[in-house]
Amino acid sequence: MARISIRFLTLLVAAFMTLTSAASAQTVPAEGEPRAETGGAQTLEDILRRQENQKIDDSFRSEAIGNPAAAAPSTGQLGTLGGVSDAEFWRAYRYNELDELGNVKASAKGPSGDTSVTKVVIQDTGMTWLQFRRGPLKDYGGYLLLGTMAILVIFFLFRGRIRIDGEKSGKTITRFKAIERFAHWTLAGSFLLLAITALVQLFGRFFIIPLIGHEAFAPVAIGGKWIHNNVSWAFMLGLVMVTVMWVKHNIPNKLDLKWFAVGGGLFSKGVHPPAKKFNAGQKIIFWGVIFLGVSISVSGLSLLFPFELPMFAATFAHMNDLGLPKLFGMDALPTDLAPHTEMQLSQAWHAIVAFLFMALIIGHIYIGSIGMEGAFDAMGSGQVDEQWAKEHHGLWYEEVTGKPAYKDAHPAE
Amino acid sequence: MKAMFIAFVGIFVIAIAADQILHRAGFAIDEVTSAPSVRLD
Numbered sequence: 436m437a438r439i440s441i442r443f444l445t446l447l448v449a450a451f452m453t454l455t456s457a458a459s460a461q462t463v464p465a466e467g468e469p470r471a472e473t474g475g476a477q478t479l480e481d482i483l484r485r486q487e488n489q490k491i492d493d494s495f496r497s498e499a500i501g502n503p504a505a506a507a508p509s510t511g512q513l514g515t516l517g518g519v520s521d522a523e524f525w526r527a528y529r530y531n532e533l534d535e536l537g538n539v540k541a542s543a544k545g546p547s548g549d550t551s552v553t554k555v556v557i558q559d560t561g562m563t564w565l566q567f568r569r570g571p572l573k574d575y576g577g578y579l580l581l582g583t584m585a586i587l588v589i590f591f592l593f594r595g596r597i598r599i600d601g602e603k604s605g606k607t608i609t610r611f612k613a614i615e616r617f618a619h620w621t622l623a624g625s626f627l628l629l630a631i632t633a634l635v636q637l638f639g640r641f642f643i644i645p646l647i648g649h650e651a652f653a654p655v656a657i658g659g660k661w662i663h664n665n666v667s668w669a670f671m672l673g674l675v676m677v678t679v680m681w682v683k684h685n686i687p688n689k690l691d692l693k694w695f696a697v698g699g700g701l702f703s704k705g706v707h708p709p710a711k712k713f714n715a716g717q718k719i720i721f722w723g724v725i726f727l728g729v730s731i732s733v734s735g736l737s738l739l740f741p742f743e744l745p746m747f748a749a750t751f752a753h754m755n756d757l758g759l760p761k762l763f764g765m766d767a768l769p770t771d772l773a774p775h776t777e778m779q780l781s782q783a784w785h786a787i788v789a790f791l792f793m794a795l796i797i798g799h800i801y802i803g804s805i806g807m808e809g810a811f812d813a814m815g816s817g818q819v820d821e822q823w824a825k826e827h828h829g830l831w832y833e834e835v836t837g838k839p840a841y842k843d844a845h846p847a848e
Numbered sequence: 849m850k851a852m853f854i855a856f857v858g859i860f861v862i863a864i865a866a867d868q869i870l871h872r873a874g875f876a877i878d879e880v881t882s883a884p885s886v887r888l889d
């Protein structure tokens with residue numbers, strides 16, 4: 436009995452000594468510091484800040500990487516195989532402190548001994564991206580689309596359908612050739628398919644799975660992905676065709692200012708600012724489609740060929756060189772991005788551009804269909820009534836027919 | 849309206865062609881991001 440209790444006591448003393456030596460190796464917060472109470476581990480406040488996505492001082496884990504120097508010798512009675520536990524090892528790995536551990540060798544450091552590989556194995560940016568995608572992206576994106584539709588409903592309630600003010604002539608002229616209509620509908624049809632499948636992918640988890648269940652949603656998601664990935668090429672083709680055919684009609688000029696001055700006549704009956712083939716409002720749509728279309732195509736290609744076309748590190752480097760971040764009082768943007776971070780940024784950018792694009796197009800579809808009498812024919816049959824042409828594109832009408840569009844003095848002069 | 853319907857058909861023709869071409873060129877996602885040792889197919 437006595438022998439057992441003596442052994443027990445020695446054990447206790449030894450355990451106490453190892454504990455104190457281990458503790459002295461770590462930085463223990465001084466009295467009064469919040470972390471003193473948790474023995475240096477994270478506090479409730481740290482956890483709350485993390486949940487709020489705020490920055491925390493993570494030294495409690497970045498510095499808790501063990502201390503081989505303070506380990507009991509492996510020859511000793513209580514000697515260990517080292518002074519570093521598994522958890523400590525992985526923390527050192529994550530925070531790029533492996534060298535601190537002395538003789539630890541990690542083949543995963545990467546071929547040239549650089550540590551970028553550790554950023555792939557333990558991805559700090561993954562969680563931020565996930566939270567962005569299912570949080571602000573989904574919420575603000577959804578509000579933007581609903582808000583745009585609400586504005587159009589209000590506009591429709593007040594203004595109604597924009598009618599042809601004069602008598603229809605019954606005679607038509609060609610507004611868009613077949614090839615132009617083909618290009619437009621290649622662009623528009625593919626855009627709609629891309630938009631719908633994209634919204635299904637982003638909102639499906641929240642709105643469709645609760646309705647139809649996981650089993651029924653799976654084929655919808657797989658089919659949607661097939662459509663989204665493969666229909667993108669038709670979109671790019673349409674974009675190129677439309678750009679080539681219409682860019683010369685969309686160069687801004689002085690007429691656009693007149694158009695803006697009267698709000699395009701959108702808000703008042705009988706007001707028809709002079710316009711050539713495209714008015715200023717349409718030029719906004721056109722250039723919006725070009726810029727957003729190119730941006731969405733490029734980021735989409737980067738997603739379609741994963742890790743092959745990283746572009747954010749290079750873009751950020753250019754922005755830093757131009758001093759853009761400084762202009763907004765920000766630090767230089769990171770130019771050393773892990774492959775996954777590149778993909779996450781591509782996704783985020785692709786989706787942000789997509790929401791802006793969809794909002795723009797909702798407005799365009801409205802005015803090209805129910806919003807304005809006679810507009811759809813321009814893209815449907817390609818033929819518009821002469822009276823419509825005189826009212827909405829008088830200068831273009833004069834160019835094409837050689838007949839005057841305006842009774843009084845020429846409004847363009 | 850003919851141009852519109854031709855465009856809609858064209859979108860699908862292009863999509864199927866793109867799918868086939870990428871598959872044959874070895875760009876399918878299972879070929880790019882995986883290897884026989886980790887796939888059971």
Ligand code: HEM
Pocket residue numbers: 610619622623624626627677712713716717718720721724796799800803804810811812813814815
């Ligand atoms: C069901 C959907 C759509 C309808 C009903 C529609 C209708 C129209 C119409 C009627 C025009 C000719 C306007 C005129 O005669 O001056 C037009 C032009 C145009 N459309 Fe669309 N469109 C649709 C979708 C799209 C999409 C998705 C895009 C681009 C992604 C697009 C891009 C354009 C551009 C760039 C023009 C020339 C500029 C303009 O007129 O605003 N359209 N569209």
